[in-house]
Amino acid sequence: MECISIFDMLKIGIGPSSSHTLGPWRAAERWITELKAEDRFESVEKIQIQVYGSLSLTGKGHATDYALMLGLSGADPVTMPVADIHTIVKEIQQTKKLIFGGERVLPFDDQKDICFNKKFLPFHANGLKFEAFLKNGTKKSKKYYSIGGGFVVVEERKNAKKKRATFNTFPYPIQKGDELLEYCQREKKMISELVLINERALRNDGEIDSQLQNVWHTMLECMYIGCHTEGQLPGGLQVRRRAFEMHKQLMAKADKYDSPENWLQTIRGTEVKFRQILKWVSCFALSVNEVNASLGRVVTAPTNGSAGVIPAVLMYYMVIENHEADFKQIKQFLLVAGEIGSIFKKGATISAAMGGCQAEIGVSSAMAAGALTELLGGTPEQVLMAAEIAMEHHLGLTCDPIGGLVQIPCIERNSMGAIKAINAAELALHSDPKDAKVPLDKVVQTMWETAKDMNSKYKETSQGGLAVGVFLSDC
Structure with missing residues (x-):
């Protein structure tokens, strides 16, 4: 591995x-x-x-x-x-x-x-x-x-041998969630701390921080572009961008700004009632995937089709939960999210062509849920519990893009995945992991079994589901 x-x-x-x-x-x-x-x-x-x-x-x-x-x-x-x-x-x-x-x-x-x-x-x-x-x-x-x-x-075959050799370069080689928890308990460290030690086996702290800053900058810029671009998406479905109008309404009384960074600070001063929070999270997720659908630059998290979930949840934390959050929290969030994603990749798949959309939106929601849980003070056990909860409620999700375009239902699914991630984090934070009936490794295994059982029509082939139930002429 x-x-x-x-x-x-x-x-x-x-x-x-x-x-x-x-x-x-x-x-x-x-x-x-x-x-x-x-x-x-x-x-x-x-x-x-x-x-x-x-x-x-x-x-x-x-x-x-x-x-x-x-x-x-x-x-x-x-x-x-x-x-x-x-x-x-x-x-x-x-x-x-x-x-x-x-x-x-x-x-x-x-x-x-x-x-x-x-x-x-x-x-x-x-x-x-x-x-x-x-x-x-x-x-x-x-x-x-x-x-x-x-x-x-x-x-x-020789490629597989090479991969097994590189696996041992990490001080804490991790394939499953149980192994990750064992290291955390033994070393008395948070998940982000262990992951950082592993990353140091590949690059120095300066390189790690620089690359993480590039990842975050790309995410923030992507959300910014998506929230400030109106019109229709390319491809023939005539899908109208929604992030622009939603953002315009949310920012109606906000101060002026001139950069993505100033934009973030301005959002922190807006109204934060429950409906506004839901709208903001949806707006952030939609904005990323509207940019993605337009051949824009995004961050795979873990894929392009699910690229909006993690930025939306991280932005939620920064503009709603913690106005003092800076690169320290961004780094912590991304370290945890990346590790959870890798567990799903090793134990199942992150390819919709192999596992349907549960492998994309489901995994991204699990990544975001776990990462948010650590930022909100959760234990490693609660982090993995949140990831499990998020995936559990995406099991069996099909990939059936209309016209083969990453637009319907893909864009909306990112907002659904982001909301589920936040909900999963809150459930985990108010639960005792000792009472959990389904461990993360079991849901990873179940996801893979579900993927293998799923008909190929629902694995990014546009031969089933909405892809055949809704015709281009209907759009």
Whole structure:
């Protein structure tokens, strides 16, 4: 079992999907790197990509084709200007040429060279095969699998051995919730403290803080953009952005501001009755996923489709629960959230193509619930109890996006997941974990069993549920 950093669970990338957009993008980058390492990059005359399974069935709606073109062109999803996405793609489509790895011009017709196959590969529902046609007349191909959250793997036994070796690099190797609690009890530390010690095995404190600040800045900026952008989302469903109007009403009597940071401070001075709190949490979650649906920059938490839950709950803590909260609390929250997410990834899945939306919104809600519980003074036992409660009430949640777009029901589900996370935290804080009937590890196991039993129609294929019950013409 690999050691999973919190920065594996909280990646900065481009929407709308971590498995269908960021994953293929990273796979394209990885393929180019491997071609260079094998001294084949300069010999490539033509490239073609085969897309399989869920990636094929909902790839167009999830911008998989865009991601592949951008990744093959050498664009970085973390740093590239979002405004350049359509410009680069349009140029490739019009000229029928692609600057391979940002270095070599190759012929490329996205309609012919990105091939969408409905066939599912045995290893995982999200399969990709990259093919390079070389000058000597031979062909070099490589398969990758986008397994959720931007993670990309290959089907190799030696790769599994490598991961088992890296798992032991953490001072506190954790696969299950029980192991995490055992370390906390033995060392008399909070979950965030243990996770920080593990992270120090990979990078120094300065690097940890810098990367966490980047994660938070991206989340805050994403919420800010979403709350200040009106109109319709792209894709043909004519979904109207709602965060803008909701935010406008909530801020009707607020002071002026000129930056995301000042915006946060201004929100702290607004009315905080129960209905307003519900509206704020929903507004924050909606804003992130409206940006995500528009190929904006978000943080996978643990996926793009569920990217709004954790920022919304963290923002709730900062603007409602603790007006003095600063980077110290942000760091603590993200450390705990990342660790809980990794437990679900190791014991089940964070891929909707494998487990339905319980693997995305369910996991993100559990991550947020646990993290909020520690910030509110909960014990490690209560943290895991909150995570369990949140997931327990997402079990069986299907992934059935209309038109293959990460919009309906995905955007609203983030607000539901955020509210459930807050509720789960409060329930855990007012409970004795000794009385809990369902431990976190049991709900992780149950989620995985549910995922395996779930019909493939409800696993991000747009072949069941709302995806077939509601037609594009109805929208």
